[in-house]
Structures are given as C-alpha cells and as structure tokens.
Amino acid sequence: MNEEQQASYQPPSTTRDAGTPVSSDEYSLTAGPGGPNLLQDTYLIDKLAHFVRERVPDRVYHVKGGGAFGYFEVTDDVTPWTKAAFLSQVGKRTPLIARFSTVAGEEGYADTDRDVRGFAVKFYTEDGNYDMVGNNTPVFFVRDPMKFPDFIHSQERLPDSGLRSNNMQWDFWTLSPESAHQVTVLMSDRGTPRSWRHMHGFSSDTYLWENAAGEKFWVKYHFRTEQGIQNMTDAEARAMRAEDLDYHRRDLWNAIARGDQPSWRLEMQIMPFAEAASYRFNPFDVTKVWPHRDYPLIPVGRMVLDRNPENFFAQIMQVGFDVANMVPGIGPSPDKMVLGRMFAYGDSNRYRTGPNYEQLPVNQPAGEVHNYNKDGPMRFRHHGNQPVYAPNSYGGPRAASQRYRDAGWLVEAGEIARTAYEAHRDDDDFSQPGTLYRQVMTQTDRDHLAGNIVWHLSQGVERFIQERAVRDYWAKVDPDLGTRIAHDLGLLAQAR
Ligand code: HEM
Known part of the structure; x- marks a missing residue:
C-alpha cells in the first residue's frame, strides 16, 4: 500500500472470534490505569487462550519440512500395467501437494544436516486421494516394522540430556546389519542434498499395480529430478547450518516465487507378478534395490510444483499423508514395512489433527465422500438427514463390490510366527x-x-x-x- 492508499484505507474493525467488535487492540481492561486486570476482559482472555493453543502435536518424526502445490501430467501410456484413473490417459493432469522434510530434527532444526529427506506426494485424483510417501533414497534402514520405533529413537535425543548422539546411531546401525545399504547412501554426499529441488524421490517400498484385465505387477516409484542431482559436501552443509537453518525451505519457496518451477519425471520399475517368487533375492525387502538391468525404468509422467502455500500451518503443517490412501489400480505388497505403515500414518494424523482430519481443506479429496462415519471433534461437513447405518432401506451409500475389489495376492502362509523373511539365494546385507x-x-x-x-x-x-x-x-x-x-x-x- 502506498501512502495515498494508506491515508484513505479503512481497515475492518477488530472482533472476537464470535464476530463481536472490540474496543482496543493495545490495552487490556483494568480498574484504573494501574490495574488490576478485570475478569470481564473476554477479549484478552480469548486472545491468550487461543494463543496457547496455536500448536498441534508435531509429526513424530519428519517434523521440519516445506512443500508446494502443483500437478502431475501423464506422458506415457501405462494402462498395460495399471487401471489407476489418474494415470489412464497421456496428457491427463492431476493436482497435487508435495512435502519434503528432514527425518530426525525438530521444527527449527537445520535443513542441511546429514539426514534422509522425506518426499511425500498427495495426488487429488477423481477416485480420492492417492498418497505416495517416499524418501530421497531408494532403500531403508530396517525391513521389519517392529524395529522402526527403535530406529527412530536411536536417531533422536538421549533421554537424560536431551542431546543428539552419534553413539546411539552407530550402536543401532552396527547391531542392525540390514541398515548398511541405507547408511552407505546416507554417509555419501546424497545425505546432504543441495536443495529439495536437486534430489530424486523414491517409493523405496514395493507396491502393486493392477490393470483393467486384472493382471498384477510389483512396482517401485522413481521421481527423477529434472534440475539434476546436486549435493553439498559435508563441510558446505555444516557451514550452511550456521548461515541459514531454513536453507531448503527458503530455496523451494524462492524458486517457485520467481517462476522457476521444479519438476521431476516419474519412472517406474515394474516386475511381472509371477517373477517375485523366483527372483534371486526377496523383492519385498526394502533394504534392497532392484538392479536396473533386471527392471529398467519405464516413463510415466512429470510432476511440476508451481504454487507456494498461502498458509504454512493450514497447508504444510496440517497436510496428512497416509500410505493407506491408495486408489483402484494401486495396492500394497507383501513388503512388511508397507503393511506396518498402513496403520501408522492414519493413526498419527488422527492424533495430530483429530479424527476428521480429512475434512481439513488441504486433505479433502477431490471427489465426494460417502460412508457411515459421523460426528467427532471438529467435524463440520455432515451428510444431513441420511441413514447412519448399513445395511439400510433408505438409499444410503452402498459399496460397489463387483467394481472395486481389494488389490491382493494369494498367500501361501506357513505357521503364524515372528520370523525373518524366508531366505533367498542372494539375500545378504552387504x-x-x-x-x-x-x-x-x-x-x-x-x-x-x-x-x-x-x-x-x-x-x-x-x-x-x-x-x-x-x-x-x-x-x-x-x-x-x-x-x-x-x-x-x-x-x-x-x-x-
Ligand atoms: C514401519 C515403518 C514406518 C512407520 C511405522 C512410519 C510411520 C510414520 C509416521 C507415524 C509418520 C508421521 C505421519 C504424520 O503425522 O503426518 C511418518 C512420516 C513420514 N514417513 Fe514414515 N514410517 C515408516 C517407514 C517409512 C519409510 C520406509 C519411508 C520412506 C520410504 C517413510 C517416509 C515418511 C515420510 C516422507 C514422512 C513425512 C510425511 C509428511 O511429509 O508429512 N516412512 N511415518
């Protein structure tokens, strides 16, 4: 606003959240100029009470991050492998939000510290939200969800001093040989990417694709940066920690603000369903990559980020990704980590932002929602006077069982037990x-x-x-x- 505009501008009058006007932005209500303060100052009480409730619980890890909106455009025909509607036509565009993050540091921690980076994408498809929650590394530290909380604890802080501890990290890693592949990547310069724009993204885990004819494939996602891979050296990353704690968040924001839209090519590794059984190592072990000579990358499309958030809290803090958000044509695999993850994310979102978190604008699916969930804290979209139980005789939603089946596979289960994956010929950690x-x-x-x-x-x-x-x-x-x-x-x- 220039001076002239400022002179003629009439700002709206301040109100309480109930909409009632208040008489001062600066002074609390007191008995006489020297106080004491009065209990009837509801504006002050509202203001302080709201202020102390400004935070929602952090994500349990992947706390520090940033993100942006954009779109995905299909560039190649992938209908031979999946019937996912948003991938059904070359040229088709689907809106999305992507969030990038560090793993171990809290909000306010240095962006450039050595760490894995999260790479999470929510596609707002016509069949509901599809969330691809990956990292910038193709493998992971552990292969069984039972070890995951221990792994994260070892990366965070000591219980007594509250300090980070390399001793704890190396103790866990060296007692968990399956982490060797991921730690090799982490300790390389890939562990200190120059920016989020200059890194690849991977599903790391294996998922299932199913085409319209019912044929199934095992797949891994690779988002390949079109900016090119660029890393910092260890010294550069440590120097940046002193200069700018928010370097990666700032870099993404500034790039998009100046119209320099970062983009990634999505390419897939696709394994025919039957080959998993005879592959020379367990293809569902997330500590392993599938060599590209066995399963070369197949192009799918392009992700472009072109819009910064308007409100960081509402859109980046409150975005809730959930590995269980899959659309017809995409499913889980026997990868034990995926199956463990399918529980944890929804649970975390319900804890952080409540059971109705999917009604928050950033999490709201593009299509309509029809089910029998009702009420609960902060539910503000209700179905109206509709049946609240199924089955019913009054036209409530009904699952189209013939059209939508759960994606699955035949399980040749042995005895129920807590065991490692069955050993394959080339299964080793090194x-x-x-x-x-x-x-x-x-x-x-x-x-x-x-x-x-x-x-x-x-x-x-x-x-x-x-x-x-x-x-x-x-x-x-x-x-x-x-x-x-x-x-x-x-x-x-x-x-x-
Ligand atoms: C059994 C293993 C795992 C469990 C139980 C688990 C659990 C969680 C939970 C509870 C969150 C917080 C979600 C939220 O509040 O929004 C989270 C975030 C995240 N996880 Fe995992 N995780 C596991 C493995 C993995 C793996 C293997 C990857 C990568 C391939 C991964 C990538 C991420 C990312 C990127 C986020 C942050 C998402 C965001 O930006 O909001 N996690 N995880």
Missing part, C-alpha cells in the same frame, strides 16, 4: 552397498564417503562401537573401505 561403493560411486564419491563416515564416527562414539563399525559393518561392505576407516580413526595401530 553385497548391494558393496556394489554401490565399488561400481556406482566415483573415486571422489568414495573419498567423501570415507571422510564423512570417519568424521561422523569421531563425534562421541565409543571405541568398542567404532571397532564394531569397522569389523562388522564397513569391512563387510568393502574390505578396503573398512581398512581406510580403521586407519583414519586410529584403530589400526591399536589392533597390532
């Missing part, structure tokens, strides 16, 4: 990270990886855990890498 180290990384990548590991292991990690990290972890990923880390940690001289 071959894939070893191949990544020797055959995919450049010499510079390898040098940075070794340096990053040594630095990380030097920050308050007890010697016996350092020794285990060398002996039972890095030497198994690659003997030379193990020797190099042992040498740089000063462990070799001691061992002799």
Whole structure:
C-alpha cells in the first residue's frame, strides 16, 4: 500500500472470534490505569487462550519440512500395467501437494544436516486421494516394522540430556546389519542434498499395480529430478547450518516465487507378478534395490510444483499423508514395512489433527465422500438427514463390490510366527552397498564417503562401537573401505 492508499484505507474493525467488535487492540481492561486486570476482559482472555493453543502435536518424526502445490501430467501410456484413473490417459493432469522434510530434527532444526529427506506426494485424483510417501533414497534402514520405533529413537535425543548422539546411531546401525545399504547412501554426499529441488524421490517400498484385465505387477516409484542431482559436501552443509537453518525451505519457496518451477519425471520399475517368487533375492525387502538391468525404468509422467502455500500451518503443517490412501489400480505388497505403515500414518494424523482430519481443506479429496462415519471433534461437513447405518432401506451409500475389489495376492502362509523373511539365494546385507561403493560411486564419491563416515564416527562414539563399525559393518561392505576407516580413526595401530 502506498501512502495515498494508506491515508484513505479503512481497515475492518477488530472482533472476537464470535464476530463481536472490540474496543482496543493495545490495552487490556483494568480498574484504573494501574490495574488490576478485570475478569470481564473476554477479549484478552480469548486472545491468550487461543494463543496457547496455536500448536498441534508435531509429526513424530519428519517434523521440519516445506512443500508446494502443483500437478502431475501423464506422458506415457501405462494402462498395460495399471487401471489407476489418474494415470489412464497421456496428457491427463492431476493436482497435487508435495512435502519434503528432514527425518530426525525438530521444527527449527537445520535443513542441511546429514539426514534422509522425506518426499511425500498427495495426488487429488477423481477416485480420492492417492498418497505416495517416499524418501530421497531408494532403500531403508530396517525391513521389519517392529524395529522402526527403535530406529527412530536411536536417531533422536538421549533421554537424560536431551542431546543428539552419534553413539546411539552407530550402536543401532552396527547391531542392525540390514541398515548398511541405507547408511552407505546416507554417509555419501546424497545425505546432504543441495536443495529439495536437486534430489530424486523414491517409493523405496514395493507396491502393486493392477490393470483393467486384472493382471498384477510389483512396482517401485522413481521421481527423477529434472534440475539434476546436486549435493553439498559435508563441510558446505555444516557451514550452511550456521548461515541459514531454513536453507531448503527458503530455496523451494524462492524458486517457485520467481517462476522457476521444479519438476521431476516419474519412472517406474515394474516386475511381472509371477517373477517375485523366483527372483534371486526377496523383492519385498526394502533394504534392497532392484538392479536396473533386471527392471529398467519405464516413463510415466512429470510432476511440476508451481504454487507456494498461502498458509504454512493450514497447508504444510496440517497436510496428512497416509500410505493407506491408495486408489483402484494401486495396492500394497507383501513388503512388511508397507503393511506396518498402513496403520501408522492414519493413526498419527488422527492424533495430530483429530479424527476428521480429512475434512481439513488441504486433505479433502477431490471427489465426494460417502460412508457411515459421523460426528467427532471438529467435524463440520455432515451428510444431513441420511441413514447412519448399513445395511439400510433408505438409499444410503452402498459399496460397489463387483467394481472395486481389494488389490491382493494369494498367500501361501506357513505357521503364524515372528520370523525373518524366508531366505533367498542372494539375500545378504552387504553385497548391494558393496556394489554401490565399488561400481556406482566415483573415486571422489568414495573419498567423501570415507571422510564423512570417519568424521561422523569421531563425534562421541565409543571405541568398542567404532571397532564394531569397522569389523562388522564397513569391512563387510568393502574390505578396503573398512581398512581406510580403521586407519583414519586410529584403530589400526591399536589392533597390532
Ligand atoms: C514401519 C515403518 C514406518 C512407520 C511405522 C512410519 C510411520 C510414520 C509416521 C507415524 C509418520 C508421521 C505421519 C504424520 O503425522 O503426518 C511418518 C512420516 C513420514 N514417513 Fe514414515 N514410517 C515408516 C517407514 C517409512 C519409510 C520406509 C519411508 C520412506 C520410504 C517413510 C517416509 C515418511 C515420510 C516422507 C514422512 C513425512 C510425511 C509428511 O511429509 O508429512 N516412512 N511415518
């Protein structure tokens, strides 16, 4: 507003939330100028009471993040593999919101710290919301949901001092050899991406696609950045922590504000259903990648982010992703992590923003919602005078059982038990990270990886855990890498 506009501008009068006008923005109501304050100052009481309720509980992890709105456009015919309506036609566009995040840090933590980054996308499709909740890494630290809370605890803070602890991280990792692949990625420069725009996104987990003829496929999603991969070195990332805690959030916001719309190509790895049974390792183990020579990337479409949020709290804090939000043509797989995740996200959203969180504008599906859920805190859309039970004789919604079946597979179950996945020929925890180290990384990548590991292991990690990290972890990923880390940690001289 310029000065002239300011002079003629008449702002609306301040009111309480009930809409009734108030008489001052500055002064509380007192008996005489020196007080005391009066209980009948309902405006002050409302204001303070509302203020102390401004926060909803944080996500249990993936707290610090940012995001934007955009669209997905289909570029290639994928109807041979899925009947998902939003993927049914080349050129079709579906609106979406994407949220990127760090895992372990709280709101206010440094964006550039070494960590995995969340990569979550909510597609507002005609069949309801489809949420693809992935990371910027193709694998994960553990393969059984039972270990997930322990893993997250080990990345967060000590119970007594409230401090982060590398000792706790390495203790967990080195006692959980299945984490070696993900920790190799995390300790490489991919663990410090230059920005959210400059990283890929992966479903990591395996899902099921089903086409109109009922044929099924196992799939992994790869969102490939069109900005190109760019990372920070460890030193750059640590320097940025001192300069700008919100560097990634700011980068995404500024890029979109200046019209530089970031984009990703969605490409899929698609495994014919029957091949899973005879594949040389368990394809549902999220600590493994499927080699591209076995399952090359198949193009699907493009995700573009073109609109910043208008309100960070309402749209980025309150967006609720749920792995269980799948549309016809897409389903879960026997990946145990997916099956565990299908419970946890809805539960977290109900805890954070209540049982009616899907009525919040950012979570509201594009199509209509018809079911028999009713009432509860903050429900503001009601069905009106409709039957509240099923079956009923009064025209209430009815499931179209013939049209919509649950996507599934034949289970050849053994005895009910708590066991590891059945062992496959090539199931081991160290071959894939070893191949990544020797055959995919450049010499510079390898040098940075070794340096990053040594630095990380030097920050308050007890010697016996350092020794285990060398002996039972890095030497198994690659003997030379193990020797190099042992040498740089000063462990070799001691061992002799
Ligand atoms: C059994 C394993 C897992 C459990 C129980 C679990 C649980 C959760 C929960 C409860 C949240 C908070 C949701 C919210 O309040 O909005 C969350 C967030 C998230 N999780 Fe997981 N998770 C698991 C594994 C994974 C894996 C394997 C990935 C990646 C492939 C992943 C990616 C994410 C992301 C990106 C978010 C943040 C979503 C957002 O931006 O709001 N999680 N997870």
